[in-house]
Amino acid sequence: MSAAEAGGVFHRARGRTLDAFPAESCSITRLECSGVICSLRLQGSSNSPASASQVAGTTEKESEWKGPFYFILGADPQFGLMKAWSTGDCDNGGDEWEQEIRLTEQAVQAINKLNPKPKFFVLCGDLIHAMPGKPWRTEQTEDLKRVLRAVDRAIPLVLVSGNHDIGNAPTAETVEEFCRTWGDDYFSFWVGGVLFLVLNSQFYENPSKCPSLKQAQDQWLDEQLSIARQRHCQHAIVFQHIPLFLESIDEDDDYYFNLSKSARKKLADKFIHAGVKVVFSGHYHRNAGGTYQNLDMVVSSAIGCQLGRDPHGLRVVVVTAEKIVHRYYSLDELSEKGIEDDLMALIKKK
Numbered sequence: 001m002s003a004a005e006a007g008g009v010f011h012r013a014r015g016r017t018l019d020a021f022p023a024e025s026c027s028i029t030r031l032e033c034s035g036v037i038c039s040l041r042l043q044g045s046s047n048s049p050a051s052a053s054q055v056a057g058t059t060e061k062e063s064e065w066k067g068p069f070y071f072i073l074g075a076d077p078q079f080g081l082m083k084a085w086s087t088g089d090c091d092n093g094g095d096e097w098e099q100e101i102r103l104t105e106q107a108v109q110a111i112n113k114l115n116p117k118p119k120f121f122v123l124c125g126d127l128i129h130a131m132p133g134k135p136w137r138t139e140q141t142e143d144l145k146r147v148l149r150a151v152d153r154a155i156p157l158v159l160v161s162g163n164h165d166i167g168n169a170p171t172a173e174t175v176e177e178f179c180r181t182w183g184d185d186y187f188s189f190w191v192g193g194v195l196f197l198v199l200n201s202q203f204y205e206n207p208s209k210c211p212s213l214k215q216a217q218d219q220w221l222d223e224q225l226s227i228a229r230q231r232h233c234q235h236a237i238v239f240q241h242i243p244l245f246l247e248s249i250d251e252d253d254d255y256y257f258n259l260s261k262s263a264r265k266k267l268a269d270k271f272i273h274a275g276v277k278v279v280f281s282g283h284y285h286r287n288a289g290g291t292y293q294n295l296d297m298v299v300s301s302a303i304g305c306q307l308g309r310d311p312h313g314l315r316v317v318v319v320t321a322e323k324i325v326h327r328y329y330s331l332d333e334l335s336e337k338g339i340e341d342d343l344m345a346l347i348k349k350k
Contacts, residue, residue: 009148009149009151009153009157010145010148010157010159010181010182010183011182011183012156012157012158012183013158013159013182013183013184013187013189013198014183014184014187015184015187016184016186016187016188016220017187017188017189018156018158018187018188018189020120020156020158020189021061021062021156021189021190021191062189062190062191062192062193063190063193063231063233064193065192065193065194065234065321066192066193067192067321067349068318068319068320068321068346068347068348068349069118069119069191069192069318069319069347070118070119070316070317070318070319070339070343070347071118071119071120071121071122071191071317071319072111072114072118072120072121072122072155072314072315072316072317073122073124073280073300073314073315073316073317073326074107074121074122074123074124074282074300074303074314074315075123075124075125075126075241075281075282075283075300075301075302075303076124076125076126076162076282076283076285076301076302076303076304076305077100077103077104077107077123077126077127077128077144077302077303077304078100078126078127078128078129078162078164078302078304078305079094079097079100079101079104079127079128079129079140079143079144079304080093080094080095080096080097080100080128080129080130080136080140081094081100081126081129081304081305082097082099082100082304082305083095083096083097083099084129085305085307090129092134094129094130094136094140095135095136097129097140097143099304100303100304100305101143101147103303103304103312103331104144104147104148104303104304105147105150106312106331106335107303107314107331108147108148108150108151109150109335110314110331110334110335111151111152111155111314112150112151112152112155113335113338114338114339115338116347117152117154117155118155118316119155119156119191119192120155120156120157120158120191121151121155121156121157121158122157122158122159122160122239122280123157123158123159123160124160124162124239124240124241124280124281124282124283124300125160125161125162125163125164125165125201125240125241125242125282125283126162126163126164126165126241126282126283127141127144127159127162127164127165127182128140128141128144128164128165129164130164131164131167131168132166132167132173132174132177141181158189158196158198158239159182159183160198160199160239160240160241160282161175161178161182161185161186161200161201161202161241162202162241162242162282162283163202163205163241163242163283165178165182166178166185166200166202167202168202168205168206169206169208169209170200170202170203170206170207170209170210170213171209171210172209172210172213175200175210175213184198185200186198186199186200186217186220186221188224190233192234192319193233193234193235194233194234194235194236194237194319195224195227195228195231195233195235195236195237196236196237196238196239197221197224197225197236197237197238197239197276198238198239198240199217199221199238199239199240200217200240201240201241201242201259201281202241202242203217203218204242204259204263204267205242205259205263221270222270225270225271225273225274225276226274228274228275228276229273229274229275233275234319234321235277235278235319235324236271236274236275236276236277237276237277237278237279237280237319237324238271238276238278238279238280239279239280239281240279240280240281241281241282241283242257242258242259242281242283243257243258243259243279243281243283243284243288243289243297243299244258244259244264244267244268244279244281244292244297245258245259245264245290245292245297246258246284246288246289246290246299247288247289247290248290248292249264249265249268249290249292257283257284268292268293268295271295272292272293272294272295276295277294277295277296277324278295278296278297278298278324279295279296279297279298280298280300280315280317281297281298281299281300282299282300282301282302283299284299284301284307285301285302285304285305285306285307285308286299286301286306286307286308286309286310287299287300287301287308287310287328296324298315298326300315300328301313301328303331310328311330311331311332311333312330312331313328313329313330313331313333313334314328314329314331314334315327315328315329316329316334316339316343318343318346318347320346320349325343325346327340327343
């Protein structure tokens with residue numbers, strides 16, 4: 001049984017890492033917990049908990065640069081928002097999501113047709129619209145799972161938590177629900193010499209009901225950024241739902257679409273010190289972004305409901321030794337034409 005089959009395609013982020021890119025001899029297959037104590041179990045390990053050296057071994061296969069690759073970034077399928085937005089009742093509306101199903105199916109079909117295949121497909125949060133405790137949450141979740149199961153099994157899913165997934169003021173219970181349903185809410189993984197960090201950005205927006213969870217992520221993040229500095233990785237890239245900023249590090253607080261000035265500046269400075277090159281986010285339902293010193297902030301528009309003039313779409317991100325190049329495609333364009341020649345040339349460059 002493969003790791004994906006053992007953990008399910010929606011539970012590949014476990015033990016604060018992703019099991020999609022293990023070393024050949026050491027594959028994380030499940031996370032076993034008793035109370036608050038968890039231990040990693042490894043394929044072929046005779047049920048013994050994973051040692052630190054074994055877990056470290058899972059990164060070795062992917063921690064060295066092997067050449068250019070690409071991945072696909074999507075954001076905000078948010079099943080139910082299109083109906084809720086059209087009726088003007090985003091808090092209680094959202095009892096229909098056929099449009100989002102169709103759009104996400106189109107996205108999956110477009111991704112599956114790509115050749116060569118992307119290294120992974122990341123969804124930057126707001127998987128569904130119904131907040132914790134709201135009607136239709138279970139139904140929206142099941143429909144999204146059904147659609148995402150059609151993603152080619154050779155293309156791992158990377159799932160980021162959004163505010164609609166865990167609540168505007170998350171609690172230990174809502175975070176645990178996300179982890180049970182989709183996998184860890186924050187984690188890291190290596191692909192081809194690049195360190196990827198997935199963050200729960202709601203902890204920086206409103207951690208008032210779960211301060212200890214926010215503190216745990218802060219400690220973990222400091223450790224990961226220290227690894228990025230020490231390992232001199234080819235690049236370090238962050239995924240989070242809420243953008244640090246939409247255009248400028250000094251822009252006003254939006255109180256919804258960006259992080260507060262104090263939170264964004266503290267995080268951005270940490271990222272820059274560790275050598276992080278780019279932060280990818282969703283949440284805004286429009287394309288936006290800017291640069292702070294040598295850190296790029298890329299805000300990608302939605303698969304689902306659009307709040308601006310952008311088409312429903314996906315972002316192709318090409319990682320080369322020297323740079324990270326990205327381009328937003330409408331679903332129609334990517335489905336019909338695929339990736340353009342100039343990006344393909346970068347992907348195939350030796």
